[in-house]
Amino acid sequence: MNIDSVDLFYASMPEVTLEADGSQDALLVRVTAGGHVGWGECEASPLTSIAAFVTPRSHGVCQPVSASVLGERIDGPDDIARIAHAVERNSMDLLQAAHTWSGIEIALWDLLGRIREEPVWRLLGYEESHAKIPYASMLFGDSPQETLEHARTARAEGFRAVKFGWGPYGTGSVAADADHVAAAREGLGDDTELLVDAGQIWGDDLERASLRLESLEGARATWLEEPFSAHAFGAHAALAARARTVGIAGGEGAHSPHMAKNLIDFGGVRFVQVDAARIGGIGPSKAVADHAARRGVTFVNHTFTSHLALSASLQPFAGLADHRICEYPVHPKQLALDMTAQHIRPDASGEISAPDAPGLGIDVDLDALAPYLRDVEIRVDDEPLFASPMPRRRTPRVNAVA
Amino acid sequence: MNIDSVDLFYASMPEVTLEADGSQDALLVRVTAGGHVGWGECEASPLTSIAAFVTPRSHGVCQPVSASVLGERIDGPDDIARIAHAVERNSMDLLQAAHTWSGIEIALWDLLGRIREEPVWRLLGYEESHAKIPYASMLFGDSPQETLEHARTARAEGFRAVKFGWGPYGTGSVAADADHVAAAREGLGDDTELLVDAGQIWGDDLERASLRLESLEGARATWLEEPFSAHAFGAHAALAARARTVGIAGGEGAHSPHMAKNLIDFGGVRFVQVDAARIGGIGPSKAVADHAARRGVTFVNHTFTSHLALSASLQPFAGLADHRICEYPVHPKQLALDMTAQHIRPDASGEISAPDAPGLGIDVDLDALAPYLRDVEIRVDDEPLFASPMPRRRTPRVNAVA
Numbered sequence: 001m002n003i004d005s006v007d008l009f010y011a012s013m014p015e016v017t018l019e020a021d022g023s024q025d026a027l028l029v030r031v032t033a034g035g036h037v038g039w040g041e042c043e044a045s046p047l048t049s050i051a052a053f054v055t056p057r058s059h060g061v062c063q064p065v066s067a068s069v070l071g072e073r074i075d076g077p078d079d080i081a082r083i084a085h086a087v088e089r090n091s092m093d094l095l096q097a098a099h100t101w102s103g104i105e106i107a108l109w110d111l112l113g114r115i116r117e118e119p120v121w122r123l124l125g126y127e128e129s130h131a132k133i134p135y136a137s138m139l140f141g142d143s144p145q146e147t148l149e150h151a152r153t154a155r156a157e158g159f160r161a162v163k164f165g166w167g168p169y170g171t172g173s174v175a176a177d178a179d180h181v182a183a184a185r186e187g188l189g190d191d192t193e194l195l196v197d198a199g200q201i202w203g204d205d206l207e208r209a210s211l212r213l214e215s216l217e218g219a220r221a222t223w224l225e226e227p228f229s230a231h232a233f234g235a236h237a238a239l240a241a242r243a244r245t246v247g248i249a250g251g252e253g254a255h256s257p258h259m260a261k262n263l264i265d266f267g268g269v270r271f272v273q274v275d276a277a278r279i280g281g282i283g284p285s286k287a288v289a290d291h292a293a294r295r296g297v298t299f300v301n302h303t304f305t306s307h308l309a310l311s312a313s314l315q316p317f318a319g320l321a322d323h324r325i326c327e328y329p330v331h332p333k334q335l336a337l338d339m340t341a342q343h344i345r346p347d348a349s350g351e352i353s354a355p356d357a358p359g360l361g362i363d364v365d366l367d368a369l370a371p372y373l374r375d376v377e378i379r380v381d382d383e384p385l386f387a388s389p390m391p392r393r394r395t396p397r398v399n400a401v402a
Numbered sequence: 403m404n405i406d407s408v409d410l411f412y413a414s415m416p417e418v419t420l421e422a423d424g425s426q427d428a429l430l431v432r433v434t435a436g437g438h439v440g441w442g443e444c445e446a447s448p449l450t451s452i453a454a455f456v457t458p459r460s461h462g463v464c465q466p467v468s469a470s471v472l473g474e475r476i477d478g479p480d481d482i483a484r485i486a487h488a489v490e491r492n493s494m495d496l497l498q499a500a501h502t503w504s505g506i507e508i509a510l511w512d513l514l515g516r517i518r519e520e521p522v523w524r525l526l527g528y529e530e531s532h533a534k535i536p537y538a539s540m541l542f543g544d545s546p547q548e549t550l551e552h553a554r555t556a557r558a559e560g561f562r563a564v565k566f567g568w569g570p571y572g573t574g575s576v577a578a579d580a581d582h583v584a585a586a587r588e589g590l591g592d593d594t595e596l597l598v599d600a601g602q603i604w605g606d607d608l609e610r611a612s613l614r615l616e617s618l619e620g621a622r623a624t625w626l627e628e629p630f631s632a633h634a635f636g637a638h639a640a641l642a643a644r645a646r647t648v649g650i651a652g653g654e655g656a657h658s659p660h661m662a663k664n665l666i667d668f669g670g671v672r673f674v675q676v677d678a679a680r681i682g683g684i685g686p687s688k689a690v691a692d693h694a695a696r697r698g699v700t701f702v703n704h705t706f707t708s709h710l711a712l713s714a715s716l717q718p719f720a721g722l723a724d725h726r727i728c729e730y731p732v733h734p735k736q737l738a739l740d741m742t743a744q745h746i747r748p749d750a751s752g753e754i755s756a757p758d759a760p761g762l763g764i765d766v767d768l769d770a771l772a773p774y775l776r777d778v779e780i781r782v783d784d785e786p787l788f789a790s791p792m793p794r795r796r797t798p799r800v801n802a803v804a
Binding site: 010261 | 412419423446453456458459462464466494496498500501605635636655657660663779783784
């Protein structure tokens with residue numbers, strides 16, 4: 001069978017703030033082939049990713065993503081890899097292509113899994129979907145006292161691992177950062193894993209990052225995530241060499257499997273965090289997971305959006321029993337919860353698993369999604385290149401507030 | 403003064419083919435501040451890059467490029483670096499941002515240079531603009547005989563260095579590739595430098611690439627360019643270790659200065675080729691040039707479009723006397739020639755230089771550009787996000803043919 005259509009749905013909360021919260025909007029992808037349907041999601045700027053799908057070509061290796069996808073044969077996983085290769089080549093000079101393609105790739109795995117009535121992790125060659133320990137991801141408080149309270153709450157909710165990040169961390173003094181980290185440890189008690197996310201705050205400034213190692217190791221932090229820009233491998237490696245007990249983590253910015261592997265091979269990370277919805281989908285994520293396992297590095301998903309994206313990002317390491325920790329969007333925006341009919345919930349022991357169900361095991365709820373949809377229209381030389389597949393006139397916002 | 407406006411002009415040839423020829427379209431950037439004007443160019447998918455400028459924000463670090471640019475103070479080079487840092491942070495998760503920002507950054511240098519009546523290379527700290535040896539860039543012929551003829555023509559035109567690339571190279575047998583390379587050398591004679599561009603054809607397949615080394619070294623090729631994917635640093639380094647006389651070249655795909663520096667530090671390239679219109683502009687290109695010089699690596703511009711882009715990509719290494727070779731678009735499409743009032747031509751000794759004139763020393767000819775302009779309109783929820791700054795109803799193409 002062949003790919004008959006690719007529909008892109010841009011949804012967002014009525015208000016999108018400057019929080020570092022990726023669940024405020026979404027770009028969903030629906031692929032149809034031979035009467036079957038699969039769904040995926042891009043963790044990416046929706047409008048820009050839509051443009052990368054429909055843009056007029058610039059030359060032979062700067063073609064729109066659509067050129068390598070529409071009409072292509074899709075009978076099995078090898079076809080996904082073949083199309084991925086075509087996108088990589090034909091859209092070589094179209095930077096956004098990897099983000100657009102990620103959601104399509106995920107939808108193709110979902111589609112194949114539904115046809116074969118197999119979960120995607122089985123199509124990837126895994127025999128089993130091993131349970132993971134979800135960590136709660138939250139922002140540092142504005143004050144250490146607030147961080148302490150957040151930590152206590154997360155512990156009370158039963159999380160065995162908690163990540164604090166962004167907010168004031170890294171922007172002020174070394175002592176202020178140390179206070180936050182100590183407060184987090186105090187609130188979590190002795191038995192909860194503490195993870196810290198610096199959100200690339202130090203650019204490639206090794207010295208500023210190094211000054212934080214003492215407080216992180218004093219608080220027995222498991223990892224320090226994204227101390228530097230995603231491409232600053234040398235700085236990552238130098239910091240990893242200076243650290244004694246805390247591991248360096250990173251990888252969410254990877255938009256090709258090479259980039260994540262480089263962070264392992266040249267950046268010295270102990271944890272590689274891959275977002276399937278950015279790196280090119282599930283296939284490239286699995287390649288990174290294999291590489292990580294060979295190198296003794298722990299693979300972790302990056303997910304801050306919906307449970308469709310969560311399922312997609314769990315598949316690549318579902319079968320790796322020793323890679324235990326996983327990111328779990330604990331308090332996403334309502335959009336991210338409403339858009340799917342099923343949700344991946346912690347079991348009695350507080351662990352989560354990639355669903356044992358066909359495809360990704362998550363159905364998109366189009367009715368629930370409808371109020372969040374945004375109408376996009378792109379025209380070049382008066383010809384329509386894109387119009388949203390389910391245009392919906394919503395109540396004007398000013399009335400919604402009144 | 404402050405940045406008052408950023409206008410994006412999408413221009414293209416009437417027909418855009420599948421050739422690997424980046425001069426078939428263009429995204430020009432006009433920036434105004436305090437009544438002054440500067441021009442830049444993105445070497446990027448125009449529609450996608452426009453979308454990255456105007457897209458609604460997704461969250462705090464996935465903001466449109468416009469959010470970090472419009473209204474910002476611009477009094478000197480430090481302001482360009484400050485805005486670049488803001489774009490990097492605020493658009494961290496917007497992959498296309500680097501390509502959009504590149505053209506704006508170039509326009510800001512042009513604007514400052516025109517105000518100060520200094521060429522950009524002087525603002526970068528160089529005392530002199532040293533002449534470069536332009537190499538002619540051409541496609542391999544369909545047959546070795548055709549390659550031979552192309553080589554003879556280039557030599558007759560007086561070029562002291564010629565690059566062959568793409569076409570059949572790397573797609574067939576090792577022997578066929580060897581025939582093409584030998585034909586190129588034969589046509590060029592003994593004294594002309596031969597450069598070969600594989601256009602990423604081998605992905606990360608070290609063995610397939612290695613099989614070509616013998617014929618390249620037999621023909622005394624100076625470099626083998628882009629044997630692998632832009633991020634495949636390990637494969638680059640392994641091939642560089644196997645090569646004896648031919649240097650590995652690459653870097654045109656770099657969309658951050660770290661990425662180009664990594665290709666030097668981890669990829670073992672002997673030539674780093676930077677496109678200012680992709681890597682984030684002139685400032686990041688200069689940082690790579692400095693790094694290359696420290697590491698004993700030769701900096702080369704990548705330019706396949708207009709003479710505005712050529713001037714921009716010459717500035718970062720204009721003052722490096724020992725970095726002699728430069729890419730020169732010999733037969734670009736008419737659009738790339740028509741869009742500027744001045745052109746950078748070889749002097750009596752066949753060499754070219756970054757202009758000794760204010761800014762980039764190249765004026766955009768808006769009247770000549772007009773017939774090539776394309777009208778873009780982007781609407782979200784019925785609100786216009788973008789409309790081309792100089793809409794022009796061209797004669798319908800069917801009539802133009804009649």
